[in-house]
Amino acid sequence: MEVRVRFAPSPTGFLHVGGLRTALYNYLFARKHNGKMILRIEDTDRTRLVENAIDNLINSLKWAGIEYNEGPDKAGEYGPYIQSERLDIYKKYALELVEKGLAYYAFDTSDEIEEMRKNSSETFGTKYNREAMRNQLTLGEDETKKILASGHDFVIRLMVPFDHEVSFNDIIRGEVKVSTNDIDDQVLLKSDGFPTYHLANVVDDHLMKISHVIRGEEWLPSTPKHVLLYNYFGWEIPKFAHLPLLLNKDKSKLSKRQGSVAVEDFREKGYLKDAFINFIALLGWNPTGDREIYSLDELIEYFNLEKVNKGGAVFDVQKLDWVNQQYLKSVNFNEVAKEISLVSKEKFGKLYDSEFLNKVFNLFKERVTFVSEITSIADYMFSDINEFDKDYIQKKWLPGTEEIVIELIKVYENCNNFEHDELSSKTKEFALGLGKKLGDIIHPIRIMITGKSTGAGMFETMEVLGKTECLKRMSYFIQNKIYDV
RNA sequence: GGUCCCAUAGACUAACGGUUAGGUCACCAGCCUUUCACGCUGGCAGUAGGGGUUCGAAUCCCCUUGGGAUCACCA
Known part of the structure; x- marks a missing residue:
């Protein structure tokens, strides 16, 4: 069977790093098995629509180098890939369930439902009490038809039986069992005609021939509902893999407040794409356990869902920085x-x-x-020095330094190759001639040319800056008695 | 609170039921040196607790504790 996976974000803003990790694992899995990856937009919540969110999502995925085979901007056999464009499909399947008696119409207002949940019942607890509310079951077929004919708002709810055990196998967690007594009569089709996530994702995953559902752990509790739906439809159940969550320092689900969570924020901050992917991939898994840097090809080669950790992983920016630095060195x-x-x-x-x-x-x-x-x-590499480190001057600019420097300038003026090797040997020679060590003289040079106490190798720095600029800075320093602090 | 998931150092992780429990970040010390870094060497630090099973448990089972997720006409 062909491996087909999907990344199914809802366009409520920007791509969350947790979402990127999910997308990445889907991508690695698909590539590893020569399968296909689908991007599907789950925009069935009209109250949370955000403008440009889809473009943002796609841009972030593109930046990260996560390519999908089918999606809103990549036609495939199973489109459309935006759920709001598939409304007829969901409605058809919801009605099919009603037809089979596995789902039913309900007409309650949100106030009535809220009231009901406050007064928990004997048999239903705080779940939807289908025996006491206004729905197809309590009203009867004729009355239901009449209400529907009048154009009244309605929802379609899933009929969940009592005392059944729903179980499924999760690749990462093994067998998970839940009693149907703990599952609510979930709304499948909302009164605005849009499906809920539960209906839409099951219908789409089936229709789009998804073989593996790889998603965040937050979906684990609602998976039994999905299993129930697959069974009701008589469809084959895809393999599930619920990934561990990405966590804040305090171990709660990674969220804003404690820093950036939008992929584009990290991008703007200057993280290298490869470094970011490398780091994210290792949150929850490590191919070998003996190193930290892996190329994308290696990640694909080694990827194994069964070896993904079960516990959540804290997103440690300090380590991310280190990884970025590693990449920067060899980029x-x-x-x-x-x-x-x-x-x-x-x-x-x-x-x-x-x-x-x-x-x-x-x-x-x-x-x-x-x-x-x-x-x-x-x-100071880009412009004139705008500030000299006074402490450094006081520490390293000793009496007599000025005279030495004036001589040194002459040496540099006579340099034909103003580059590292010659500067190094000429300066050492000069220092030696004065009975001094290189260290005694290189600090004043650094002060005059960079103004700072820290920096790259002095002679390399001078080489890049060039002879004219270096001599200019040295003379400027002396002439203006900058050392006089 | 109900349900579900999880548990190796401060953080990320490795370990066919048999290892002195390994690596990495952070932290500390030293080395290198032309400052700062990089790098190198070393160090600190861990199987949550309690019961089983087994010749042998980080690993399998149970309980406790702790953490998390989820309980919408949100995804």
């Missing part, structure tokens, strides 16, 4: 060129040469978590 400059160019342009109002940016990036990529950080920790 090809082309992948970050655009961002660093954009950020520096914005910050310093000028477009920098790509070759120059490449050099700067290589100088600092091991010192930052994000590309954009480079423009702040190494702002």
Whole structure:
């Protein structure tokens, strides 16, 4: 049987990182088994529609590199892939159930239902009391027909029997059993003509020939309802795999409040797509347990639903940062060129040469978590120094330094190859000639050229900045007696 | 509260019923050094508790405790 999985988000805003993880696992599973992945939009709640949400969702998935074979923007045999465009289908199946006596019409108002739930009954508890409310069962066929004919609002509810055991096998959790006594007569078709999630997802998964339903653990409690529906329709039940939740630091379900949860926020913050995917994939699973960095191909190759953890995983930004740093160190400059160019342009109002940016990036990529950080920790690479570290000057600019530097400038003026090796040997030679160590002299150089106490290797830095600029900064420093603090 | 799910260090995780319980982040120390990083070496720290089953349990079973999810005409 062909493996067909789906990612079925509701377009209520942006793609949640938990959703991305679910999408990723679906994707890995599909790729691993040479199957198909479907993107289906579950927009059956008209009260929660958000503009552009679908585009946002798709953009985030695209950014993450999660490709699907069928979806709203990718025609397939089983469309449409947006539930609000499939209303007739759901209605037809809801009526089929009514026909079979496995579902029924109900006409209660929300106030009546609220009232009913407050007064729990002997046999139904707080569940919908189908024996005491206004519905097809209590009103009778004739009255029901009359009400329907009058155009009155109605819903269709699932008829759940007493004392049956519903069980299903979850790939990650094993067998799960629930008594039908704990299952409510769920509404299948709402009064606005839209289906509820439960009806829509079962109908669609069947019609779209979904073989494996891989979704978040929050769906586990309602899965028995879905199983009941499959049985009522006489359809084959897909395999289920309920993924562990992504958690906040306090172990509650990952949510806003405690930081970003929208994928696009992470993207904007500057996380590399590959790093983010790598990190997310390892929340709930590890292919080998002996390393942390895996390429997408490796993730696909090793993916195994049965080895996915059962417990929820805390989303640890600190580790995410570390992973991002790992990727940053080995990333090809082309992948970050655009961002660093954009950020520096914005910050310093000028477009920098790509070759120059490449050099700067290589100088600092091991010192930052994000590309954009480079423009702040190494702002002196992009513009004149706007602030000198006074403490550093006091500590390293000793009496006599000025005279030494004036001599050093002459040495540098005579450099033909103003690059690392020559600068290094010439400076060492110079220091030695004065009976000093390189360390004694390199700090003042750093002060004059960068203004900061920290940075990349001094000679590499000078090489990138160039002879003219370095000499200019040194003379400026001396002439303006900046060391006088 | 009912139902369901879960439980290896602060966090993410590995471990055919047989390992000195392994790796990673964070943290601490040292090394490297031209500052800061990177890197390297070492360290701290874990099977929630109690019963079983077994020659042997992190692993299987039960109970307790703890955590989470879910109980809508939301998904």
